Amino acid sequence: MLIHSSEEVKWTVIRLERNGGEVPTHLHNQVWECFVPLQGRAVIETKTEDGKEDDFDMEHGSFLSVGPRSSSSQEHECFR
Numbered sequence: 001m002l003i004h005s006s007e008e009v010k011w012t013v014i015r016l017e018r019n020g021g022e023v024p025t026h027l028h029n030q031v032w033e034c035f036v037p038l039q040g041r042a043v044i045e046t047k048t049e050d051g052k053e054d055d056f057d058m059e060h061g062s063f064l065s066v067g068p069r070s071s072s073s074q075e076h077e078c079f080r
Contacts, residue, residue: 016042028068035064 003011010031014023018040025045035044037058044056044064056064 013038016040028066030068032068033066035062035066037062 001013001015003013005011016022025047035042035056035058037060039060042058044058044066045053046056046066047053058064
C-alpha cells in the first residue's frame with residue numbers, strides 16, 4: 001500500500017504473509033530502503049558485491065536501512 005510519494009521519498013507498507021511471505025531479492029540503484037516492522041517478526045537478508053551475507057532479525061520497534069548500489073551495493077530480500 002503506497003502511503004506517500006514525492007521526488008525525495010516514497011513510503012510503502014508491505015504486508016508479508018505469515019510463515020512464507022516474501023519480497024524477492026532485489027537491488028536499488030539510487031534509493032535507500034528503510035525497514036520498520038509494525039508488528040510481528042521478519043528477516044532481512046543482505047548480500048554485498050563481494051559476497052558478504054548478513055541476516056537481520058527484525059521485530060516491532062527495530063530499524064534497518066539498506067543503501068543503494070552506489071553506496072553499499074547490497075542485494076536484499078525480506079521474508080517472514
